[in-house]
Amino acid sequence: MSEVVQLTRTIYRASFMLTPLIPLHVHLVRGERCAAWIDSGVKAMFPQLMIALKAANVAPEKVRFILHTHAHHDHIGCNAQMQDATGCLIAAPAAYAAWHTDFERHYQEFARPVPDLIPDTPALRDEVLSVLDAPRPVDIYLEEGVTFDLGGAVLEAISLPGHMLAEFGWLDRASGVLILGDAITGLDWPILHGHLSVAGYRQSLAKLKRLIDAGEVRRVLFAHFPPMSPSRTRQLIADAERYLAEVEATVIRVLASQPAVTLEAIWTQTCARLGRQREFRALSTVRAHLQDLQARGLVEELDDGRYALR
Ligand SMILES: [Zn+2]
Structure with missing residues (x-):
């Protein structure tokens, strides 16, 4: 799968297969004044991101932001290419700002959590680093509740830690579209997708449920799952709760x-x-x-x- 599709009046999606089993979706939100990417994918996706801009009829200089969900390598991999092509600013959680500029630290902290147990090998380095284009500093540190008004689409940062210690989802309250990175992790992959805070993950799942129950969310878009209705997302949240209980x-x-x-x-x-x-x-x-x-x-x-x- 390597494709660009229009999901709503204002949202376009570029997709890429990370492995034969694991897709990666990157979303473009087009406002009346400017546009924003939610994450930037892996570096090989760049031509496709530019195709998505064309499909959405968004001129490169209209791309004002990359609004990140989290700092993992497969979500920040086109930052340098996109910034060079558009002049956009990079907004991301402060806690992992160093992962955007110091790829050696990104590699060590992500892939070698206990260095004695995870050897530093060329293959591991390649797995983590080969999807990144070039270091770019974070321009804007995100906080819960900050909003980006693109004109007709206002994106609000919703704090959803767990998979990482800092992660955000992006909610457009007018349309009810919620765009997530890995706040709900892959549950049946050959690898454990990973979470760094069990309590944080449980609380984020509960927070997502509350948003859905309050009627704030009408459609959920994911980095690694297909788009879901509120009821389908409720099922996924229940699956994630069972998964956490099973690992525990x-x-x-x-x-x-x-x-x-x-x-x-x-x-x-x-x-x-x-x-x-x-x-x-x-x-x-x-x-x-x-x-x-x-x-x-x-x-x-x-x-x-x-x-x-x-
Ligand atoms: Zn991730």
Whole structure:
């Protein structure tokens, strides 16, 4: 799939297959005064993003912003090319601003959460870095509730942490369209897509449910899922809640199987039990669950660094 489609009167979508199973969608919102990209995809998508501008009849100088959901490599990969082509500003969460300008730090903090367990290899570097074009600083730091008025389309930042410690969705309250990055993660991928805060993820799912129940959302657009109705999104949220519970229960079962367990063994055995690839995102995820279980008083970290049920 490599295509541009018009989704609403004001929103166009460019799509790209990251893997044979995982699509990546990047959305263009066209206002009367200016236009904004929600994220910029991977660097190979740039020609397609320009095709989307043409299809939407948006002149390059009308693109005023890239409004980011989060700083992961597959969401910021065309920032330099797009800024050079349009002069747009880059708006993103402050917490990860360094990931936009220091790709070595992006790689180390994202892919090597526990450096002793994740070797620094050319293949891993390539996986993370090959989709990025060039460093570009963040021009605007986002906060919950800030709005960007494009003329006829006003996009409001909705804080939805969990997948990363800082992430935003973009809500146009007039049309009821909510555009998400990875606030709801891939649930049935061969990898664990990953979340860094279990409590944050649970709270963000609850917040999304409240927005839908309040009638604020009429359509949801995703980076890695097809567009969904409110009721379909409710089902996806329920699936995500079950997924979180399943990962948590699996970590607890691994801990219950031995008196004390190393992080490496919990990671390895959780992936085996869930049938997911043992890679860096799973390690970050398992560690986030251990931190969450510790905060809730269910797990302790022993002096030797191993973990045990309390
Ligand atoms: Zn992500």
